[in-house]
Amino acid sequence: MGILPHAHPVWGEGYLFRIGGGLATRPHFSIPLPRFIAPERVVPVLLGIATLFRERSELREKRERARLKFLFLEHGWTIDSFATRLEEILGEPLPLLEEIPPFPMARREERDHLGVHPQTDGRFYAGLAVPGGTLSPRLIGHVANLAEEFGRGEIRLTSQQNIILPGLALSSLDAFEKSLSGSGLTLGSGFSSRVVSCTGKTFCRLALAETKELGERLAHTLENAFPTLESPPYLHLSGCPNDCGQMRLADIGLSGVQGKNGDNGAEDGFDLLVGGSGPEGIAISRRTGVRLLKDQVAPFVTRLLAFYRENCKDNESFRDFVDRTGTEWVSLLDRGTADELRLFSEGLAVRS
Numbered sequence: 429m430g431i432l433p434h435a436h437p438v439w440g441e442g443y444l445f446r447i448g449g450g451l452a453t454r455p456h457f458s459i460p461l462p463r464f465i466a467p468e469r470v471v472p473v474l475l476g477i478a479t480l481f482r483e484r485s486e487l488r489e490k491r492e493r494a495r496l497k498f499l500f501l502e503h504g505w506t507i508d509s510f511a512t513r514l515e516e517i518l519g520e521p522l523p524l525l526e527e528i529p530p531f532p533m534a535r536r537e538e539r540d541h542l543g544v545h546p547q548t549d550g551r552f553y554a555g556l557a558v559p560g561g562t563l564s565p566r567l568i569g570h571v572a573n574l575a576e577e578f579g580r581g582e583i584r585l586t587s588q589q590n591i592i593l594p595g596l597a598l599s600s601l602d603a604f605e606k607s608l609s610g611s612g613l614t615l616g617s618g619f620s621s622r623v624v625s626c627t628g629k630t631f632c633r634l635a636l637a638e639t640k641e642l643g644e645r646l647a648h649t650l651e652n653a654f655p656t657l658e659s660p661p662y663l664h665l666s667g668c669p670n671d672c673g674q675m676r677l678a679d680i681g682l683s684g685v686q687g688k689n690g691d692n693g694a695e696d697g698f699d700l701l702v703g704g705s706g707p708e709g710i711a712i713s714r715r716t717g718v719r720l721l722k723d724q725v726a727p728f729v730t731r732l733l734a735f736y737r738e739n740c741k742d743n744e745s746f747r748d749f750v751d752r753t754g755t756e757w758v759s760l761l762d763r764g765t766a767d768e769l770r771l772f773s774e775g776l777a778v779r780s
């Protein structure tokens with residue numbers, strides 16, 4: 429369930445609900461519920477949706493199918509039949525929205541919140557990149573001290589696994605920036621701010637691969653290899669297909685598998701996906717057919733980005749590049765000959 433604010437010209441301030449979104453092996457974008465939800469109805473509607481979810485026996489048959497999205501994907505439900513059943517449960521109709529109002533989403537880069545930016549109250553907030561999305565006890569202490577010394581004692585976490593410290597005074601910004609040096613936290617938007625990993629094998633019993641350390645190493649390798657890349661692509665790692673790391677919404681996604689390393693037996697591996705994006709221009713990443721052992725990930729992604737940088741046009745983003753060129757070149761990088769790759773690049777140069 430997603431809840432978005434909405435100001436209706438007649439009914440005033442309220443909310444729009446979106447239903448049935450999810451990633452994992454069957455990604456599905458949430459569908460807007462064509463009803464206006466007044467603030468006082470939010471909790472009853474949430475309870476109504478939970479009741480609807482609980483009563484559906486078709487969602488109880490398999491644990492991995494116990495998601496609202498499967499009503500739409502596999503059981504023939506539409507958003508109208510969903511709204512009708514919800515209203516029956518609530519015992520009253522909800523105001524019908526004839527049209528779903530557009531809801532402009534901020535560009536992904538804008539949602540990173542990195543750097544220092546003004547607030548509406550004359551103070552500033554700082555978005556800090558956390559390498560690997562992991563805070564050691566030492567770093568947690570440092571962040572807490574920064575929040576108390578320079579901010580208002582508040583720390584916010586972002587979906588990109590970075591942090592925001594609000595409430596900084598203009599007069600303290602220089603001292604604040606100096607206190608970051610050597611801490612491992614930065615205000616910049618390099619690769620380390622754009623790598624997201626689920627907990628992987630470190631903490632998750634479902635994991636097929638370790639993700640946190642690999643993500644950090646990957647960011648480090650790419651930062652050294654491409655220090656001037658203007659807008660680094662987003663790289664997301666999930667330790668299994670459940671996709672808590674949201675690899676299906678990343679420019680480059682890595683999905684943990686149990687790989688095989690010849691006579692050395694089982695080893696952590698990853699399926700490579702490209703071309704995902706969210707939330708503006710949201711798109712699900714595509715499987716490339718390339719499977720990598722963990723030690724092959726950083727070298728291969730480095731080759732991948734080198735190919736992108738050599739062949740992109742007019743600073744197009746990685747996502748636009750994939751949209752224009754498809755994914756054939758990714759498997760050519762993996763299994764093709766140098767000649768095949770050269771011919772492919774020449775073909776790209778003349779393709780509009």
Ligand code: SF4
Nearest residue numbers: 626632635667668672
């Ligand atoms: S994606 Fe898989 S491995 Fe990662 S946290 Fe979720 S369930 Fe665990």
